[in-house]
Amino acid sequence: MxxxxxxxxxxxxxxxxxxxxxxxxxxxxxxxxxxxxxxxxxxxxxxxxxxxxxxxxxxxxxxxxxxxxxxxxxxxxxxxxxxxVLDCLPMAIMTVDAQCSIVSANKLAHKVVSSSSLLKIENGTIYATRENAGLKRIVVATLGGMNTSKENSSAIKLADVQANSYLSIFAVKTTDSSDPFGRECCTLFIVSNVLSDFVSPDVLRRVYKLSPAESRLAHKLVSGDSLSEIAVKLGVTHNTARNQLKAVFSKTGTNRQSELVGLILSTPNSGDNKPFAPDAPAKNLEQQSDLKLKKMTLDDGREMAYFEFGDPSGVPVIYFHEFIVWQWWKLIDQEQFNALKVRVIAPLRPGFFGSKWKSTISLPDWSQDFLQFVDHLKLESYYLLGFSAGGPFAASAAHVSGERCLGLSLVSTIVPVENLSELEHIQPNMSRLVLGFAKYTPRVYRSFIKAILKTAGVNTGAYLREYLRHWSDYDQGLSEDAIVAKSLADSFLCTISADSSGIINEPIIATRPWGFDIDSLPQGTQIWRGAEDKAIPIKLAEKLNCIPGCVEHIVPNMGHLLIYDCWKNILETLLESPVTEPVRKR
Incomplete structure (x- = not known):
């Protein structure tokens, strides 16, 4: 028994x-x-x-x-x-295992397969109707990490001339697959004439500063042609094509054709030919602005960097920067600014410049860093101002400061994202994709954003112009001002050049729940946003309206960067805001 x-x-x-x-x-x-x-x-x-x-x-x-x-x-x-999120991408993407069994595929991938005579899906497996052995070869070579001298060993080009169907498939090993069975997978990027042109040679020339011949060669590579085929089509010798490819590798910071293709596929396709980037971007924050970084050591041994501007004996206003640490205050009327008699103190968050990154950082973690920071400065009380991505961090600081916080102002602030539908109206599409990846698949997101930053770092100005092209008329107008444009490009480039861990990881933090109730923030919190802001759509921005006694300022005809023109009103209103006890939920 x-x-x-x-x-x-x-x-x-x-x-x-x-x-x-x-x-x-x-x-x-x-x-x-x-x-x-x-x-x-x-x-x-x-x-x-x-x-x-x-x-x-x-x-x-x-x-x-x-x-x-x-x-x-x-x-x-x-x-x-x-x-x-993958369904939002403007390219056909399919993830497969070593046997070409499909793990995932986005809508465009299914569209390409259904409209092409060159691919088919049977029993969950992708087949190339005319050269299936070639498709399997690039998958096996990619997963096996095979080093081969054969040109385009990780790519294959398929054609059906009679059906006017052409496509190229590029295989890239998937370093972080969401496959539930733990299979080793690779991602297939499919370029097809069924879809619209991905990027023009002229855009490649402007963004990566290629010569006309180099841009034509790079464009042909994404079409799936081998270097020998490209040389024939362009009417140059094989050696000339090889030298041009080396130049393209050097200018784009890539080493292999598959890596170059992935970079080009993330390039913005802009038709705008206006100059944007400065000729000689600053190399670091101090060179850019003549500001001297100061540092303090936190209890866990990490260093926190910060800088100050304004009146050293003025009212302390702690400023929380956005992703690119844009120093807009260098562009405004200094006499008007000095007349306010404020001492602006800007702590640089983990992963930005001299502030050491912490892999487990969150808003609650940051608020403890902040309390150590204000104690180090011996500040008994202060005002808080958060702009864009700095808003959540300013709110978190206000939450833990209690009576020490004399006032809080949130300008064009990012708010927590609860579901994908809330991202629907965010512009440009790239921001929507970045925030979607950051919210739901953070490990995949990190690989995605690194590729974007690599593209942006090659020609920061051209990339920013394309980015702002989808924002409001107000924001676009600022980007056409040569002085503002140079300031934005300088700030962005030195941010991603100094230490990219902050700008890479903060979207993950910003899209998560803040760790406290928004309606527990101080009464009288000032909320500023442009009526035409497309970076933070109104459906998201209105979440802040639940703060008890908040004062909302919606500025007509302005967009996300309204702090450039409204800084005086923002600061004056902040300093006049009533000192009240924060309301805590029971």
Missing amino acids: AEQATDNAHKIVSLIYETAEDVELWPTLLDACKTELQQGGDANHRERPPSSEDENILASHLLRALRINQRIEKMQNEIGAAKN
Whole structure:
């Protein structure tokens, strides 16, 4: 009988872990547990009360199964969210395993397959109808990390001349797959004449400062042509084409054709030919602005950098910078600014310039860094001003400051994102993709944003012009001002050049819940936003209206960068804001 009891127990434990994968088995599991615990050990199966040892054993397995189920559900949600984000991408993307079984594919990938005679899907596997061996070769070569001298070993070009169907497939190893089975996968980027042109040679020339010949060669590479084929089509020798490719590698910071293709596919396709970037961007923050960085050491040994401007003996206003640390105050009327008699102190958050990055940083973590910072400066009270991505950090600082916070102003502030639908109206599309990846698939996001920053770093001005082209008329107008344009480009370039960990990771922090209730912020909080702001659409911005007693300032005909023209009103209103106790939820 002991063997039968042991066998029954094993069956129940096995059922527990099956239930972790299929929640519909829970009733069966509960019934089996009840039956087993009520049965006695003799032949007549007399009822006996369950022993505490029996209960503890089953409880431990049930808890473990519940945790497994929660992890599976979380993973499934992440996969679903990743698919939604991938569907927004303007390129055909398909992830496959070594046997070309499809792990995931976005809408454009399905569109290409359904409209092309060159690809087909059968039983969940992708096939090339005319050169399937070639497709398998590039997948196996990519996953195996094979080094081969053969040109375009990670790419294949397919053509059906009669059907006027052409496509190129580039394979890139997936370093962080969301595949639930843990298979090693690679991502296929599919360029097809079914889709619109990805980027023009003229854009490649402007963004990467290529010569006309180099831009034509780079454009042909993305079409899937080999270097020899390109040389023939362009009417140059193979050696000339090879030298041009070396020049393209050097100017784009790439080393392989597949890497170059991935970079080009993330390039903005701008038709605007106006100059934007400065001829000689600043190399670091201090060179850019003549500001002297100061540093302090936090309790955990990390250094925090900060700088100050304005009246050293003035009213302390702590400024929380946006992603690019734009120094707009260098462009304004200094006499008017000095007349306010404010001492502006700008702490640089982890991963920006001299402030050391911390991998586990969050808004609550930052608020503790902040308290150490103001204690170091011996500030008994202060005002807080957060602009754009700095808004959540200013709000977090206000939350922990209590009566020390005399006033809080949030300008064009990012707010937590609860679902994908809230990203719908964010412009440009690249911002929507970045925030979507950051919210739902942060590990995938980091690879995505690194590729974007690499593109942006080659010609910062051209990239920013394309970025701002989708914002309001007000923001675009600022970008056409040569002085403002140079300031923006300088700030962005020195931010990504000094230490990119901050600008890479902060969108992940900004899109998560803040760790406290927004309506617990100080009464009288000043909220500023441009009526035409497309970077933070009104559906998101209105979340801040739940702050008790908040004062909302919606400025007509202005956009995200309104601080450039409204700084005086923003500061004056902040300094006049009533000193009140923060309201805490009970």
